[in-house]
Amino acid sequence: MLxxxxxxxxxxxxxxxxxxxxxxxxxxxxxxxxxIDAGQSQIVLDLSGVDFIDSSGLGALVSCLKRxxxxxxxxxxxxxxxxxxxxxxxxxxxxxTLHPNxxxxxDQLSA
Amino acid sequence: MLxxxxxxxxxxxxxxxxxxxxxxxxxxxxxxxxxIDAGQSQIVLDLSGVDFIDSSGLGALVSCLKRxxxxxxxxxxxxxxxxxxxxxxxxxxxxxTLHPNxxxxxDQLSA
Amino acid sequence: MxxxxxxxxDSDLDKVSLLSRAVRALCEDFLTxxxxxxxxxxxxxxxxxxxxxxxxxxxxKDVQVAVGLQxxxxxxxxxxxxxxxxxxxxxQPSDDPFNFDEADLAQIPEGGMGLAxxxxxxxxxxxxxxxxxxxxxxxKRIERPAS
Amino acid sequence: MxxxxxxxxDSDLDKVSLLSRAVRALCEDFLTxxxxxxxxxxxxxxxxxxxxxxxxxxxxKDVQVAVGLQxxxxxxxxxxxxxxxxxxxxxQPSDDPFNFDEADLAQIPEGGMGLAxxxxxxxxxxxxxxxxxxxxxxxKRIERPAS
Ligand SMILES: Nc1ncnc2c1ncn2[C@@H]1O[C@H](COP(=O)(O)OP(=O)(O)O)[C@@H](O)[C@H]1O
Ligand SMILES: Nc1ncnc2c1ncn2[C@@H]1O[C@H](COP(=O)(O)OP(=O)(O)O)[C@@H](O)[C@H]1O
Numbered sequence: 403m404l405x406x407x408x409x410x411x412x413x414x415x416x417x418x419x420x421x422x423x424x425x426x427x428x429x430x431x432x433x434x435x436x437x438i439d440a441g442q443s444q445i446v447l448d449l450s451g452v453d454f455i456d457s458s459g460l461g462a463l464v465s466c467l468k469r470x471x472x473x474x475x476x477x478x479x480x481x482x483x484x485x486x487x488x489x490x491x492x493x494x495x496x497x498x499t500l501h502p503n504x505x506x507x508x509d510q511l512s513a
Numbered sequence: 514m515l516x517x518x519x520x521x522x523x524x525x526x527x528x529x530x531x532x533x534x535x536x537x538x539x540x541x542x543x544x545x546x547x548x549i550d551a552g553q554s555q556i557v558l559d560l561s562g563v564d565f566i567d568s569s570g571l572g573a574l575v576s577c578l579k580r581x582x583x584x585x586x587x588x589x590x591x592x593x594x595x596x597x598x599x600x601x602x603x604x605x606x607x608x609x610t611l612h613p614n615x616x617x618x619x620d621q622l623s624a
Numbered sequence: 625m626x627x628x629x630x631x632x633x634d635s636d637l638d639k640v641s642l643l644s645r646a647v648r649a650l651c652e653d654f655l656t657x658x659x660x661x662x663x664x665x666x667x668x669x670x671x672x673x674x675x676x677x678x679x680x681x682x683x684x685k686d687v688q689v690a691v692g693l694q695x696x697x698x699x700x701x702x703x704x705x706x707x708x709x710x711x712x713x714x715x716q717p718s719d720d721p722f723n724f725d726e727a728d729l730a731q732i733p734e735g736g737m738g739l740a741x742x743x744x745x746x747x748x749x750x751x752x753x754x755x756x757x758x759x760x761x762x763x764k765r766i767e768r769p770a771s
Numbered sequence: 772m773x774x775x776x777x778x779x780x781d782s783d784l785d786k787v788s789l790l791s792r793a794v795r796a797l798c799e800d801f802l803t804x805x806x807x808x809x810x811x812x813x814x815x816x817x818x819x820x821x822x823x824x825x826x827x828x829x830x831x832k833d834v835q836v837a838v839g840l841q842x843x844x845x846x847x848x849x850x851x852x853x854x855x856x857x858x859x860x861x862x863q864p865s866d867d868p869f870n871f872d873e874a875d876l877a878q879i880p881e882g883g884m885g886l887a888x889x890x891x892x893x894x895x896x897x898x899x900x901x902x903x904x905x906x907x908x909x910x911k912r913i914e915r916p917a918s
Contacts, residue, residue: 468877484808
């Protein structure tokens with residue numbers, strides 16, 4: 403479901419599912435929680451391969467953000483279409499920093 | 514459902530429906546029959562806008578061919594995808610001359 | 625992957641394209657464009673037959689389609705509650721109506737092509753009929769690119 | 772154009788995407804990409820709610836979706852046979868869960884967003900419940916380009 407990669411001390415998590423919906427959200431949340439519990443605090447979530455997220459998926463993201471706490475950052479890269487639309491609609495674009503691509507997200511988090 | 518146009522004494526009938534299926538075949542057959550009964554004997558059927566034909570639609574075409582009889586010609590232009598596939602599968606490509614486009618069909622019928 | 629969904633319309637020829645569009649979308653990730661065309665044609669022919677021959681064109685009757693997406697095949701059942709079709713109808717050799725002499729206009733078929741097309745386009749076709757329903761089961765194998 | 776089709780799955784979260792794919796395909800000719808996204812999201816939220824809250828995650832229960840394609844609107848009904856939801860649940864103001872202070876992490880919602888999203892994304896939402904079924908009716912108006 404996820405593939406990870408460290409760049410400039412930032413953990414890049416690529417979501418390899420087209421949909422983060424209620425059937426996938428619990429596992430998704432657990433997998434990210436593992437990364438956080440392993441000590442990662444600067445995380446970029448690459449959603450460029452995702453074309454649908456529902457409120458369960460979005461809730462899982464928020465839950466990760468809370469787990470990470472103020473000491474860390476969770477940035478989102480490559481959200482388009484229905485995914486970026488959901489962030490805007492729910493005002494979650496004020497909560498997560500949205501980046502057009504992974505490179506710009508990594509640059510910001512590692513700066 | 515149909516729009517017609519005469520070029521070099523050939524009647525070009527453009528089918529303005531995406532599907533010629535059992536719900537449309539009877540009307541389709543009647544409309545072409547009208548053209549034939551009005552005296553048209555060289556007819557090009559432009560199927561470039563059609564993306565699906567079922568056996569009722571194909572049967573309607575055959576019925577038009579029979580109505581036209583040996584004195585006339587009914588050529589098919591612009592069949593692609595599922596439409597051209599159906600002609601091949603049923604050996605109807607031996608019965609109707611298939612042309613890539615209207616121009617080449619008109620040229621042949623008016624020659 | 626074993627997933628199933630069922631769809632239904634009433635016995636109205638105007639609604640067949642809706643059903644076929646939905647089923648095509650369901651199969652999209654598993655079949656090539658040609659295979660999708662084959663499935664769509666078979667499904668439409670099967671439903672047309674139910675409406676025309678089973679229900680004799682009467683509207684307001686139930687036509688149901690169950691789509692099973694399995695790892696190696698897609699199973700499409702067309703289910704109706706009309707009088708069943710004659711048991712031998714499905715038995716004719718597959719290419720029958722298309723064995724015409726193209727030079728003889730009278731031989732070219734205007735009908736009777738539906739079941740033959742279904743048999744040519746699907747990998748398995750089976751008709752199951754009992755007191756409660758008729759079920760035309762059509763199976764399309766999923767050919768995976770060798771990897 | 773008034774056409775309708777009904778689709779059903781069992782109450783399994785893994786099957787929701789199938790249903791939404793089929794419904795999206797049905798609506799495709801009538802809505803913009805943004806509107807299709809809105810309908811898909813609403814449908815998924817509605818079905819998730821039925822499975823999670825109505826059937827408490829139990830599989831093997833019936834979830835039905837009826838799609839009515841009308842000249843000026845698309846009507847999508849999500850129908851179940853679970854205990855109905857509380858009548859006042861739908862009444863809350865539409866943007867409620869999203870009125871958070873983004874600077875206060877604790878306020879950011881992890882759930883409770885589904886119904887609000889449905890109300891924001893559809894033009895009409897209505898819940899009809901009687902002895903035999905619950906029906907969440909969601910209407911999306913078809914905006915035709917001025918011509
Ligand atoms: N669902 C059905 N119920 C009853 N009879 C059927 C059904 N399907 C097919 N048949 C019979 O089989 C015949 C052949 O069907 P088909 O090959 O589809 O061609 P067509 O529908 O053009 O006649 C039909 O004419 C009809 O008599
Ligand atoms: N179909 C339903 N059956 C019973 N209760 C429901 C249903 N849909 C929603 N609810 C109730 O309304 C609440 C809010 O639902 P929603 O806004 O979708 O958020 P969430 O599902 O994340 O809790 C749910 O927690 C549940 O108590």
